[in-house]
Amino acid sequence: MKKWYIVLIAVLLVLSQILAACAPAATPTAPVVTEPAVVEPAVVEPTKAPEVVPTQPPVEPTAVPEPTKPPEPVDISLWAQATVTEAGAPPDDWIAYKRIRDELNINLDYVIVPTGADGEAKINAVAAANDLPDLFQMVSASGDNRGALKRLVDLGLMAPVDDLMPLMPERVKLHYNDPLAIDLVTFDGKQYGLPEPPPLPRREGLVIRKDWLDKLGLKAPTTPEELLAVAKAFTEQDPDGNGKKDTYGLGGFIVGQGLGNRFDFLTGAYGVPGLWNFIDPANFGLNVRNPEYPKALAFFKSLVDAKVIDPDWPTLTRDDFRARWKQGLFGIMWEDFAALSNKSNYEPFDTIFPNGEWIPVAAPVGPNGDAYYGVYTGRGQIFGISQKAIEAGKGEAIARLLEWMATDGYYLLGFGEEGVNFIIDANGNISTKGLDPAQAYTAAERQPYTQMRNQLVFYNSEQEIAARYPTYNTINGRVMDPMKFLSFFQSQPWVDGRGIQVILPPANAADFDRYYSEGILQFVLGQKELNDTTWAEYLAGLDAVGAAEYEASAKQNLIDAGLLK
Amino acid sequence: MSVRVLPSSLIPSIKIYPKNLWRVLRQYRWVYLLMLPTFVYFVIFKYGPLWNAQIAFKDFKPLLGVLGSPWVGFEHFKTFIDSFYFTQLIRNTLIFSLGKLILGMPIAVICAIALHETWFLRYRTFVQTMIYLPHFLSWVIMFGVLLVLLSPGNGLINEIIVSLGGEPIPFLTSPDTFRWVVILSDIWKETGWSTILYLAALLAISPDLYEAAAVDGATPIQRIRYISLPGILPVIVLITLLRLGHILEAGFNQIFVLYSVPVYSVGDILDTWVYRQGVLNFQFSLATAVGFFKGAIGLVLLLVANRAAKRIAGQSIY
């Protein structure tokens, strides 16, 4: 009996040693490679040595009879988020790795960074260890990518990229063509960030169930009061006709401070959408200082009091919210055009409610004639290059890689191989007609191969958009065109709030945010009575957490960036 | 004949005279040898990071590294002690921690005793296996469950309340009820897991004691009072002391998933504040400083409680 234990312990020890030796089987550079790491010169001869400045995408080389030994390939580590998180990273035998090695003489180590707080923690950790990857994406749980970049720049960990821009002319033309975006990533006169084009701007909007309106004989609301009335009707008059009082007028969840940006269409009707007053530059400051703000809150409170809004709105996540509108829980909501109308997202809803139809609604006009849909922040992905990479002399190779992604590698990284994963039809549109469905770029199995598309490859070209948001027919034959929603949303009055990207958070940001948001929600949820006295107390408390200083420094940030006079 | 069993914990430490020291050391040489790998491990992997944790007293700059970064003394500690919500954070943290301990431990002990006492052994195995399952569910899942039960819109409990003529209660967003939701849901989830430990402790009690009690005609209640409870008293004391040492750990994962702005006043704890202020804003030094603070408080509490435990229960860690 006792021997058994000794043997067990011994076996475990040996086992642990073996496994410890085996566990780090994978090294960062592709462990399972179908060809040796050193490019066989006989097969492909790179048309340029690393030191030559490339001005055109690599041309398919003709076989060179006497190949000279190419210089050692440059190792570049690229960290970026995945376009489709669940699909995982491309396998090690991905053809793009091979082409990058062959054509660009680069060994690419592509690491997928998680989204949100986990990704931010991971990047922060490598930054703290002074071990940042060569080319990587800024990750911020709050979406403040520029802030993330600035922090790294202040720590001296990022390299200026001014010298690299001329090395990638095509890419600059397609991706980095917005002077304001470049300004935002320029610090002390040097550009540190590569600002990728934001996803289609102003892509969210207000929508309402047309079938419910029709059933109750109502018209789409144009003012906040009308919205309240319609919401009441939706809640009380059984608009889905199933005999049960199981619907609400409005549904939503909170993103950001206070009520969040998804309810800006309501505060916008009172002229106070968002945190900052970007509407009246002469009086820049926090919107809560505006006397209209408590009125907007009072209106929102009336929605809550009338119980016409899904009561879980303060605690819901995005997933829950989306599941709920698909279940037909509410009839008015703020949603992203793609999440609303793109085929894969609309399908579950369509199946249950074939007669269900969402139509866009214009910004409600408030009592003073104000109407604002929301605040456009212009935030997009920002990439950067670490100081270490430049010091290791990799700058030129990185530029080469980025240029390739915008030219020769564009289709490969964005869709796949022509004729296998996609075709270009007679109209110049991307299509999958006639292809093996399992190989089509839209197939689940192909998603790992196009993970870089939203982060590094797409730049909102017309061809892209047509491919990503195609028109289709709903179950009962209606034509669904996501672009219609998009153009409607974009035509609404939005506040240009891009200045928010230069505003630096105060030192006690967490406390300020909490006080700000907590107060607003307490008023709206009825935990605290909303009247002149309590509102004045709230503002006074806000100053106690440094609101005035925050406003002053924000104003200074804007002036310094040239966005405010 | 009766059997006396003397647990080694009741043997007082023996004072060693220098002359005997070598003899005792030689007697225990194997023990020291066995502990050596663990000792080395501790030095490298536990004290090593603690050495790095000096960044709590520094203005850490990655380019300068741990040693090269400049000292700032207690500045980070001041930052968060002077911060607006500090007292509230401490209060909330303590309430959650103590609440879970005071309510949770008795329930787990009672469950363990019940399992230990039952004659239906098959049933016992079954219950034992099932009861610890919620421990494996993440709080994200539990939040979904709580939403189903407690949502003011269509939660099960509120539907019952409404059908009885009442008003729905927003359990998750009302400061009045949130604390209970947190404490009770934690007990709900973790009771089974704690029960395993207490049950194992009960099983270690010699059955001879129970036999003797049966011979003496003891009732089940007497059995529990005089044998079971004293038998697991060391474990109970140990766990209580350890949990007091971590008194400022109130369960970040749970709170983070469950809380929302409307209940910050009662739900915001030290760790969630640090998360918002420190981790995401690159303020590692601040986060590390809070860790030290927690440790200091825990140390004080542990020493005090240890002394009290020695006096009251005759058990202690130290």
Add this chain to the structure above:
Amino acid sequence: MHTRTRDTVVFQIGIAIFLTIMLFIILIPFWRVIVTAVIPLDIYTRQGVPFFLSPTKWTFEAFKQLLTHSMFPRAALNSVIITVLGTAISLFLTVPLAYGLSIRSLPGRKVIMAFVLIIYLFSPGLIPVYLLITGMKLTNNYLAIILPPAVSVFNTLVMMGFFEGLPEELKESARLDGANELQVLIRIILPLSKPILLTIGLFYAVFYWNEFFTPILYLNDNDLIPLPVLLRNILISASFNEYVEYNAFSSSSLESLKSAGVFITMLPMLLIYPWIQRYFTKGTLVGGVKG
């Protein structure tokens, strides 16, 4: 055995009822997970998750999608490696320390105890550990996940408590027979400590099996990620991705996938515990002390 008085019978029934109630209360979330995991998509989209599931309307679609995910077998294997390796290392390091601390007459015990308690109280946090691990070049290595948390002071002290609770007479008689401390440990203590070794081993195993943040932090290679990370990747896509023009899984709802994922992760642990229980027999000390 126990005399069958009326009190005892009443007591037994009371206990049984109590346990049944506890069982029901505690299993409610678990039941919901099962229901959600097997609910067909059309029912889910129509009415969410009903409390009671009709037995004729089940589907294992969600499980199928997860289990047939191309990365699933590899991720599961990785999890097994991490768990087995981690538990072995943890027990190997924990048992001697716990045993040493349980000997009250060991010289220097108080110092060692202080040594250990300081670590328990003062946890250095994410970045200091990260700096150490990267300094040791352990990135992309399972040891980065296993070593920092390998010894849990809590587990050590609990184990110590158990060793202390063992009767001193046993050790004494062994010592009188001429055994040295090593032999006492191996021949006397360990065989009697099956319950605690298995319990602590289970605690460690569950910990390693569920680890997902440190793998995210230290593992860059996709082939190395363990199951919780894979499942998390599968499930967070909709939460953050505004570019939802593509839905990788369309025959199951996100909720079902979440629940199925939870269930799959739980399953091994579920199966292990009853198996371990066989060793948790009452009266492990029978036959050791009489006389």
